[in-house]
Amino acid sequence: MSSGPSLILLDRDSYLGRVYPLVKLAWVFLVAVSLFLFRSPLSGATMFVGLFALAMLGGKVKLSRIATSGRFILLLGLLLMLFHLFSDPGVVAYSLGPFRLTDTGLRQGPVFFFRLSVVVLASFILIWTTDTRDLMVSLAKAGMPYRFAYAVFLALRFLPLIQQEVDAVRDAHRIRGRAARTSLSHRARLWGRYVFTVLINGLRKAETTSVSLETRAFGAFPIRSYMKEPLFRRRDLALVLVTALLAAALLVLERR
Amino acid sequence: MQESFAIVENLRYTHWNQETPTLRGVSFSIARGELCILVGPGGSGKSTLASVFNGEIPHLLGGVMEGRVLVDGRDSAESLPKELSQVVGHLFQDPESMFATLCVEDEIAFGPENLLHAPAAIRVEVDRLLGEIGLEAFRERLVWNLSGGQIQKLGLAAVLSLSPRMVVLDEPTANLDPRSTRSVHELILGLRERGVTILLVTREIDDFLLARADRLLALDEGLIVADGTVQEVLRGKGRELKELGIWLPETVEIGLGLGADFAQGHLPVTALDTMAALRVRGLLPALLAGHESPAPGLEQEVLVEAKALGFEYPNGFRALRGVDFTVRKAEMLAIVGRNGAGKSTLAKLLVGLLKPREGELRLFGRRAREWSVERLATKIGLVFQNPEHQFLTDTVREEIAYSLLARDLDDKAEVERLVGDCLERFGLADCADRHPFSLPAGMKRRLGVATMLVCEPELLIVDEPTYGQDKDMTHRLMSTMESIRERGVGIVMITHDMRLVQEYATRVMVMSEGRVTYDGDPARLFASAGLLEEANLRPTLLQEMLADYEAGGGRVTGTINRSEDFLEALSAGARMKGRNPA
Numbered sequence: 001m002s003s004g005p006s007l008i009l010l011d012r013d014s015y016l017g018r019v020y021p022l023v024k025l026a027w028v029f030l031v032a033v034s035l036f037l038f039r040s041p042l043s044g045a046t047m048f049v050g051l052f053a054l055a056m057l058g059g060k061v062k063l064s065r066i067a068t069s070g071r072f073i074l075l076l077g078l079l080l081m082l083f084h085l086f087s088d089p090g091v092v093a094y095s096l097g098p099f100r101l102t103d104t105g106l107r108q109g110p111v112f113f114f115r116l117s118v119v120v121l122a123s124f125i126l127i128w129t130t131d132t133r134d135l136m137v138s139l140a141k142a143g144m145p146y147r148f149a150y151a152v153f154l155a156l157r158f159l160p161l162i163q164q165e166v167d168a169v170r171d172a173h174r175i176r177g178r179a180a181r182t183s184l185s186h187r188a189r190l191w192g193r194y195v196f197t198v199l200i201n202g203l204r205k206a207e208t209t210s211v212s213l214e215t216r217a218f219g220a221f222p223i224r225s226y227m228k229e230p231l232f233r234r235r236d237l238a239l240v241l242v243t244a245l246l247a248a249a250l251l252v253l254e255r256r
Numbered sequence: 257m258q259e260s261f262a263i264v265e266n267l268r269y270t271h272w273n274q275e276t277p278t279l280r281g282v283s284f285s286i287a288r289g290e291l292c293i294l295v296g297p298g299g300s301g302k303s304t305l306a307s308v309f310n311g312e313i314p315h316l317l318g319g320v321m322e323g324r325v326l327v328d329g330r331d332s333a334e335s336l337p338k339e340l341s342q343v344v345g346h347l348f349q350d351p352e353s354m355f356a357t358l359c360v361e362d363e364i365a366f367g368p369e370n371l372l373h374a375p376a377a378i379r380v381e382v383d384r385l386l387g388e389i390g391l392e393a394f395r396e397r398l399v400w401n402l403s404g405g406q407i408q409k410l411g412l413a414a415v416l417s418l419s420p421r422m423v424v425l426d427e428p429t430a431n432l433d434p435r436s437t438r439s440v441h442e443l444i445l446g447l448r449e450r451g452v453t454i455l456l457v458t459r460e461i462d463d464f465l466l467a468r469a470d471r472l473l474a475l476d477e478g479l480i481v482a483d484g485t486v487q488e489v490l491r492g493k494g495r496e497l498k499e500l501g502i503w504l505p506e507t508v509e510i511g512l513g514l515g516a517d518f519a520q521g522h523l524p525v526t527a528l529d530t531m532a533a534l535r536v537r538g539l540l541p542a543l544l545a546g547h548e549s550p551a552p553g554l555e556q557e558v559l560v561e562a563k564a565l566g567f568e569y570p571n572g573f574r575a576l577r578g579v580d581f582t583v584r585k586a587e588m589l590a591i592v593g594r595n596g597a598g599k600s601t602l603a604k605l606l607v608g609l610l611k612p613r614e615g616e617l618r619l620f621g622r623r624a625r626e627w628s629v630e631r632l633a634t635k636i637g638l639v640f641q642n643p644e645h646q647f648l649t650d651t652v653r654e655e656i657a658y659s660l661l662a663r664d665l666d667d668k669a670e671v672e673r674l675v676g677d678c679l680e681r682f683g684l685a686d687c688a689d690r691h692p693f694s695l696p697a698g699m700k701r702r703l704g705v706a707t708m709l710v711c712e713p714e715l716l717i718v719d720e721p722t723y724g725q726d727k728d729m730t731h732r733l734m735s736t737m738e739s740i741r742e743r744g745v746g747i748v749m750i751t752h753d754m755r756l757v758q759e760y761a762t763r764v765m766v767m768s769e770g771r772v773t774y775d776g777d778p779a780r781l782f783a784s785a786g787l788l789e790e791a792n793l794r795p796t797l798l799q800e801m802l803a804d805y806e807a808g809g810g811r812v813t814g815t816i817n818r819s820e821d822f823l824e825a826l827s828a829g830a831r832m833k834g835r836n837p838a
Contacts, residue, residue, distance in 0.1 A: 008358075008398065008400070009358060009398065064570055065570070068570065131359070132358060133357050133358055133359075133362050154356075157356075157357070157358065160400065161353075164400075168640070168642070168645050171604070171640075171645075172640050172645035172646040173645075173646070173648065174609070174629045174630065174633070175607055175609070175629065175637075175646070176633065176646055176648060176658065176659065176662060176707070177630055177633035177659075177662035177663065193647070193648050193649070197644060197645060197647065200644075200693060201644065201645075204353075205353040208348060208350065208353040208354055209355070210316075211312055211316050211317070211337075212348065212353075212354030212355075212356065213356055214312075214315075214316055214336075214338055215310050215312060215337045215338070215341055215345075216341055216367045216370060216414070216415075216418060217338045217341040217342070217370040217371050217418060218338065218356070218366075219338060219370070220338045220339075220341070220370055220372075221372050223372070224369050224370050224372060225368075225369050225372050225374065225375055225378070226369055226375065227361070227365040227368075227369060227375050227378040227379055227382065228375070
């Protein structure tokens with residue numbers, strides 16, 4: 001046993017843990033749509049802070065967990081922001097040697113940063129607070145054929161396994177050491193090997209799981225029963241309603 | 257004569273991506289309710305054979321199958337796996353990757369849910385199986401937070417939830433600590449009591465199960481080479497099985513070593529039966545003299561020193577608590593303990609993948625925090641449990657050369673010489689130009705060890721050094737490690753294999769719940785029932801025999817840590833008796 005994967009269900013016993021899975025899925029879509037409608041970085045920043053607070057208070061997710069899982073996305077978001085800062089056309093606001101920051105870039109950079117990081121954070125919150133099996137059951141109950149619903153479930157089920165695999169391969173490669181005069185092309189080859197190993201082992205695991213499903217009667221009948229089903233309560237809709245109101249308020253404010 | 261439940265007739269099978277058949281005309285049958293053990297060396301086709309009963313072959317794994325497999329009267333080629341799911345259950349070698357859900361009770365419910373059982377009935381069945389495997393308290397636990405033993409038991413429960421009439425278990429106790437192994441075996445025997453037909457596939461024959469099994473089959477290079485009752489096969493083919501590299505219990509090795517006279521009628525399998533047979537035949541002298549073992553080299557230079565070392569993962573799991581220990585040059589330290597005791601965390605701290613947060617850890621005289629992983633890699637080698645994670649190149653030859661190049665050895669001729677030597681030493685010369693991923697499991701393991709040993713590190717850490725290895729290869733690997741140890745390299749092996757500890761370790765450290773509960777001589781550990789119990793360990797059969805011998809008034813001098821040593825001590829005792837009959 002070790003620290004375990006970071007993209008998994010963390011705590012069922014939280015406010016978000018009890019919200020009906022489909023409501024949370026709809027909430028993620030709502031957050032994503034809002035972010036694409038926002039034009040002001042302030043709206044994105046408000047949502048960013050709001051989601052952070054929701055994750056920690058409503059989902060009992062520790063700050064360290066958010067930081068560990070989200071650092072790659074934050075980095076990607078920053079790169080995206082830098083790209084926009086320096087490449088968007090517009091009136092030059094500042095210049096530093098060959099680099100020129102435009103007024104559009106200064107506005108669009110943070111907007112894109114928040115789009116990426118808030119949408120990913122919302123997806124992470126869904127994963128941290130949802131038993132993916134419950135999500136699968138609620139999708140099937142909503143009318144989706146259970147084989148398709150299960151495909152969604154398995155994709156989410158595999159995330160932590162792939163993450164474990166990535167960690168293990170990274171550790172093993174570091175231990176193998178690296179020649180001091182490693183060329184760039186050699187490094188690229190090592191990266192290729194890294195991806196190859198993760199991919200091969202991931203595919204093998206997926207194949208084993210798929211064989212296991214068949215041998216355990218998956219698909220034997222057009223429908224299946226469920227030992228336990230998630231409970232929908234009307235008050236779960238509050239999550240979507242409050243978020244929709246906040247998004248609407250931000251949209252109104254930024255367009256005034 | 258008992259009715260046959262499973263019949264395999266002249267089965268030939270070639271995997272879709274291979275040219276030569278893995279199974280080359282296999283025929284046998286298993287009677288209803290029989291417990292049958294299938295043994296064979298790595299690559300003999302055992303796992304392939306395990307996949308034919310429930311229709312995985314040919315329906316899911318493809319390939320070309322000839323011959324016929326009948327289970328409970330149904331032809332597996334004409335029935336889909338989902339149709340056979342209530343006839344044959346298959347517990348895969350790696351049960352974790354067969355799990356379809358996130359938590360324990362959901363995993364057990366998965367099969368009955370597919371069969372449209374009523375939710376209330378599923379709940380009853382899940383409760384019953386949780387009780388049977390002893391995981392009631394873990395029903396809501398996430399599957400990746402289970403120990404190795406719990407994963408095996410959950411896999412078995414998931415298979416049993418479909419109420420199959422036959423179960424095929426592929427190496428169900430590989431990598432488990434000895435007590436978890438025993439509890440899985442007890443579960444298997446419980447199934448037999450209920451009339452379930454069982455095929456257990458293994459490369460290491462356990463005395464507990466062997467003494468209770470009905471049949472023993474051996475497979476080699478895709479052919480059945482032995483088939484009969486356990487006694488028939490052990491007495492008639494025991495030596496051949498040993499030559500094939502199959503791990504036989506030490507008791508059986510001793511029985512076979514004593515020749516046909518000893519094995520007349522019945523070859524004892526358990527330690528107590530073997531000792532009773534030796535007594536009845538008057539083969540036990542008053543003194544068993546073993547060989548002298550070298551004193552532990554306390555004067556040797558310290559490579560690693562830990563004081564009050566603790567470690568907690570970000571999720572709050574406390575893996576190490578106040579651990580004190582040293583590793584010196586030229587010693588082979590075995591770290592043992594139940595799954596989850598903190599052994600792998602300790603290994604990661606030693607190679608720098610984790611940094612200590614509590615206490616002190618000094619590596620080669622410097623604080624662990626001052627070392628980067630890359631710098632430490634020039635002094636410490638770690639062989640992972642899954643060797644594939646370590647592979648970086650496209651051929652076996654390049655893989656070994658990479659280790660040398662990463663240590664900045666740039667003399668081409670010297671690299672070639674060292675690589676050639678290493679390929680020979682590890683029996684990899686014939687596959688030098690193959691892709692590392694295409695090798696059989698045992699060879700991959702060997703390559704993993706070779707890539708680390710070729711650089712002659714000052715300290716080598718090996719996680720389960722012989723997992724998946726045949727007996728001969730194990731001894732070759734261990735002899736190689738023994739020779740580098742004699743040249744001053746410190747070796748740390750993390751293992752559940754008590755025979756390995758007994759035969760090779762100069763010191764053993766027992767870990768339990770993140771603490772070191774014993775650090776010292778292996779022989780003293782085996783003599784302490786309390787310590788073994790606490791760490792989920794069991795003495796080896798040889799140690800059980802020696803304990804029984806001493807309890808009966810016999811005296812042991814020196815070290816007896818192999819069945820060969822025991823046989824030598826017996827014959828030396830017999831010679832003494834002959835000279836001095838009184």
